[in-house]
Amino acid sequence: MSADAGSPHFFLGVDGGGTGCRARIEDEAGTVVGQGLSGPATTRLGIEPAWASVSRAFGAAIDEAGFGPAEIARIRAGIGLAGIGRKGALEALKAIAHPFASIAFVSDGVGACLGAHSGQDGAIVIAGTGSIGLGFVDG
Incomplete structure (x- = not known):
């Protein structure tokens, strides 16, 4: 589906980790x-179980927002997912049909670092189901 160019967009962020998955939709x-x-939403469990968990989380967010097909088609989705670096995982995720205006996938660590610093330079350390240290300097 494609969204009307003049219609407002919504933004879906999903944090899919090894222990749990959270989704949030914001307006412009x-x-x-x-x-x-x-x-859990990690590719370690397999692509289908990971996507099912992501879908349950964003489905609950869509339900809470009271969105129908017209609003869903105006969502730009960013999915941070544990284990996305596994061989073939990104390609398999990109092949899954979705109802959104656009979708992008990154590792959960990259998503967390970008979110923590609003896309600016910065670093994080995550100590959860897995451990990650990650930083961005000059983009």
Whole structure:
């Protein structure tokens, strides 16, 4: 589906980790309009179980927002997913059909670092189900 160029967009962020998955939808002003949770979303469990968890989380956020097909088609989605570096994982995820205006995938570590620093330079250390240290300098 494609969104009308003049219609406002919504932004879906998904943090898919080894322990749980969180999804949040915001409008263009940054107002949270829906949130959702589900269980583990790591490719270590397989692409289908990981995507099922991501789908449950964003489905709950869509339900909380009260969105129908017209609003869903205006969502730009960013999915941070544990284990995305596994061989073939990114390609398999990109092949899955989705209802959004656009979708992008990154590792959960990259998503967390970008989110923590609003896309600017910065570093994080994550100590959870897995451990990650990651930093960005000059982009």
